Amino acid sequence: MVVFDPIQARHHLHRTPELSNREYQTSAYVERALRSMGVTIVDAGLETGVIGEITGGSGPTVALRADLDGLPVTEDASHALRSQTQGVMHACGHDLHIASLLGAAAQLSERASELPGSVRLVFQPAEETGHGSDVILSSGVLDDVAAVIGFHNNPNYAPGSVAVGEAMMAGCVRFEVNLRAQGTHGGYPEKGTGPIEALATIVSALQTIVSRNVSAFDSAVLSVTEVHGGDVWNVIPTSAGFSGTVRTFSQATEDRVENRFRALVESLAAGFGLGVDITWERLARPLINNPELLHVLLPQVATVAHVADLQPSMAGEDFADYRAKAPLFFAFVGSNGQPGAADWHSPQYVGLDATIPTAISFYTHSAVATLRNFA
Structure with missing residues (x-):
């Protein structure tokens, strides 16, 4: 041996x-x-x-x-x-x-x-x-x-x-949001729909999910970690998006966060006249x-x-x-x-x-x- x-x-x-x-x-x-x-x-x-x-x-x-x-x-x-x-x-x-x-x-x-x-x-x-x-x-x-x-x-x-x-360790979700817009010249925003302003509003609103929907006796984290949109200084882009992660210690909490996440993103996107695609991928329980x-x-x-x-x-x-x-x-x-x-x-x-x-x-x-x- x-x-x-x-x-x-x-x-x-x-x-x-x-x-x-x-x-x-x-x-x-x-x-x-x-x-x-x-x-x-x-x-x-x-x-x-x-x-x-x-x-x-x-x-x-x-x-x-x-x-x-x-x-x-x-x-x-x-x-x-x-x-x-x-x-x-x-x-x-x-x-x-x-x-x-x-x-x-x-x-x-x-x-x-x-x-x-x-x-x-x-x-x-x-x-x-x-x-x-x-x-x-x-x-x-x-x-x-x-x-x-x-x-x-x-x-x-x-x-x-x-x-x-x-x-011991939290469940891990990866989310991704893509906002679909009508692009236009930066000098004529009224001729399109702006995904950048919508993105900023949505990212800010998402920070209320944990503070207003998860009990103080429970644990959850929602972090937006990547933002993208546009590549020309004088063009309002046709799309913008962001991704990030959610961490929870129970399936019930994850479900609650996901429901509020989808509701906020979809309603705010609609308010800005945008289409939206949402990916919610559970990587670990x-x-x-x-x-x-x-x-x-x-x-x-x-x-x-x-x-x-x-x-x-x-x-x-x-x-x-x-x-x-x-x-x-x-x-x-x-x-x-x-x-x-x-x-x-x-x-x-x-x-x-x-x-x-x-x-x-x-x-x-x-x-x-x-x-x-x-x-």
């Missing part, structure tokens, strides 16, 4: 990130590492991503998940681990996730005969696009699992700490832990890490989609904790190697405790 070094693996992975659905070398690296441990590779028909299987005694199967992809971000760091792939960076710390699950696989494979069931290792592609979970779900590899367990590193907590609760698993596994987490106070995140995670197949358990594992540490998706993001031992213990202890619970 080859001795596996998760820290060394993390260093390699951080230097060689790949974008969503292009994780070919990352997948090959993971597969080689699993084979060196004697872990069975499951042919799930994936173009990128890897599924491993550690077969223990008779009993249920529990899935452990890590994500593979980097981001189109240029790393702004001078340390030795700096990405060697131009314009691509593990700015969300998925290299920490991969190395930790490989480290857990090494430990669990050595004690496979003691396991009261089997452990399925899911190395998922394309988490950052919001569609990688769909690939895993459609492959069928989660059809027979009793639970799915995962984590995300969190630079707001120090290494050695874990934060966990019921509501709210990530809510299963209460039974939370009750069973929280004491296990406390044996391997300091349990920190949870601050739920408004970022999205497609791990939530796996709730369609099995109960979920998900945690934040501290990865930096220094004052002013950059957050996910920043060119200055730094995840520390010290994250990995705690993450490995989180995986292994959670897997064994879950198998025993369902057995």
Whole structure:
């Protein structure tokens, strides 16, 4: 049996990130590492991503998940681990996730005969696009699992700490609005319909949705993040538009926000004499832990890490989609904790190697405790 070094693996992975659905070398690296441990590779028909299987005694199967992809971000760091792939960076710390699950696989494979069931290792592609979970779900590899367990590193907590609760991460919606107008000369606005003024009015009005439609005891965010319209200084354009995101922790809140969003946009566009097209795309559901698993596994987490106070995140995670197949358990594992540490998706993001031992213990202890619970 080859001795596996998760820290060394993390260093390699951080230097060689790949974008969503292009994780070919990352997948090959993971597969080689699993084979060196004697872990069975499951042919799930994936173009990128890897599924491993550690077969223990008779009993249920529990899935452990890590994500593979980097981001189109240029790393702004001078340390030795700096990405060697131009314009691509593990700015969300998925290299920490991969190395930790490989480290857990090494430990669990050595004690496979003691396991009261089997452990399925899911190395998922394309988490950052919001569609990688769909690939895993459609492959069928989660059809027979009793639970799915995962984590995300969190630079707001120090290494050695874990934060966990019921509501972990928000659901994520991407919206896009396109206003259709009658273009005209900038000196003769009365001969057309102006989408720029309408856009400004609509964007301003949308800011009232959360403040006047969502309870102060609930949480929601609506952010307009991109605006476009016109490309000639003296021409009123034929179209203008904007896009952005909505984050909520419940489907009921998302539905309420969507209904008000559509009503405001459509009525205001009509008031300006414009046509309008609206796209409302759900990229991730709210990530809510299963209460039974939370009750069973929280004491296990406390044996391997300091349990920190949870601050739920408004970022999205497609791990939530796996709730369609099995109960979920998900945690934040501290990865930096220094004052002013950059957050996910920043060119200055730094995840520390010290994250990995705690993450490995989180995986292994959670897997064994879950198998025993369902057995």
